[in-house]
Amino acid sequence: METATTAGMLFQEDKRIMREQTSIVDLLRSLSDLSVERAYDPYRTFEWPESLPDNCLWMSRDLLSIDGTHYMDELSEEELCRLSRWELVNFFSFNVHGIRELMQQVLACIHNTGYEITSEYFHHFLDEENKHMWFFAEFCKRYGGKIYFTQKVQFPTFAEEDIQSFLAFAKILISEQISDFYNVRMMNDDTLPPLVRKINRVHHEDESRHLAMGRRVVASMREELAKKYQPEMLQKIGDYLRRYTEFFVQSFYNPGTYRDAGFSEPYEIRRVLLQHPSRKTFHARALGKTSRFFESQGLFAGEISNVCN
Ligand SMILES: [Fe+2]
Numbered sequence: 001m002e003t004a005t006t007a008g009m010l011f012q013e014d015k016r017i018m019r020e021q022t023s024i025v026d027l028l029r030s031l032s033d034l035s036v037e038r039a040y041d042p043y044r045t046f047e048w049p050e051s052l053p054d055n056c057l058w059m060s061r062d063l064l065s066i067d068g069t070h071y072m073d074e075l076s077e078e079e080l081c082r083l084s085r086w087e088l089v090n091f092f093s094f095n096v097h098g099i100r101e102l103m104q105q106v107l108a109c110i111h112n113t114g115y116e117i118t119s120e121y122f123h124h125f126l127d128e129e130n131k132h133m134w135f136f137a138e139f140c141k142r143y144g145g146k147i148y149f150t151q152k153v154q155f156p157t158f159a160e161e162d163i164q165s166f167l168a169f170a171k172i173l174i175s176e177q178i179s180d181f182y183n184v185r186m187m188n189d190d191t192l193p194p195l196v197r198k199i200n201r202v203h204h205e206d207e208s209r210h211l212a213m214g215r216r217v218v219a220s221m222r223e224e225l226a227k228k229y230q231p232e233m234l235q236k237i238g239d240y241l242r243r244y245t246e247f248f249v250q251s252f253y254n255p256g257t258y259r260d261a262g263f264s265e266p267y268e269i270r271r272v273l274l275q276h277p278s279r280k281t282f283h284a285r286a287l288g289k290t291s292r293f294f295e296s297q298g299l300f301a302g303e304i305s306n307v308c309n
Pocket residue numbers: 099128129132203207
């Protein structure tokens with residue numbers, strides 16, 4: 001049986017293999033091979049206890065949306081634990097909705113002209129995302145009794161088909177990169193229930209391959225756009241992606257979560273938190289990799305910390 005140590009060593013080896021691939025074709029082939037080697041049955045991977053302890057945190061203390069604010073000092077330990085339960089269910093809920101959307105986008109192009117080199121890996125991507133959607137939804141239903149509804153905002157989009165495709169992949173990369181920041185923190189946090197740590201770890205291991213693919217595909221699509229469009233168009237695309245990133249981070253501040261955690265003015269709390277200086281510092285940290293990547297692509301100018309409209 002595979003122990004946590006051997007799993008960790010295998011994972012380091014996977015990361016080395018991904019780093020070493022210089023061409024996109026080689027990378028995609030390696031990713032497909034790794035997906036086959038690391039395949040698992042999600043229905044047998046997790047043990048689902050009848051209930052999880054309610055006297056401990058379910059989401060890491062420093063990931064709570066109130067961290068760094070006066071609310072942290074005002075809440076009792078019991079209230080903090082309750083908030084952490086709903087914040088984790090919220091995080092997993094918007095993963096469920098996000099995965100459903102990204103699967104639709106990948107399905108829409110999987111065997112289209114222009115996607116010949118990516119289609120093989122897309123099959124693995126879809127397979128893995130379907131597993132993720134299942135285990136996130138399962139957790140929410142079992143321990144939260146529901147999957148939170150997520151507000152859907154349609155930003156005015158672009159008429160050009162190639163820009164639409166680019167945006168679809170850039171948005172997948174943004175959502176996966178930010179979620180991965182949370183996964184990595186929680187999979188290493190001994191204060192959380194083992195099941196919560198394991199879900200975050202299993203997700204992170206699959207996502208490391210998706211992120212390697214996403215960065216390469218997005219960079220190569222951006223190169224094509226830069227050949228075809230004026231810098232002003234790239235600026236507009238960058239603005240769009242900035243707005244999407246801000247909107248994505250706002251999902252962590254769900255009034256429904258605050259209501260379920262017992263706060264009497266959930267919308268007011270959300271408003272205060274979104275403008276709080278400590279939260280801006282946290283956003284800059286959580287968005288670090290995302291900001292740096294899109295800055296390197298000439299699409300973001302500087303880091304994002306302010307996520308208020
Ligand atoms: Fe995923």
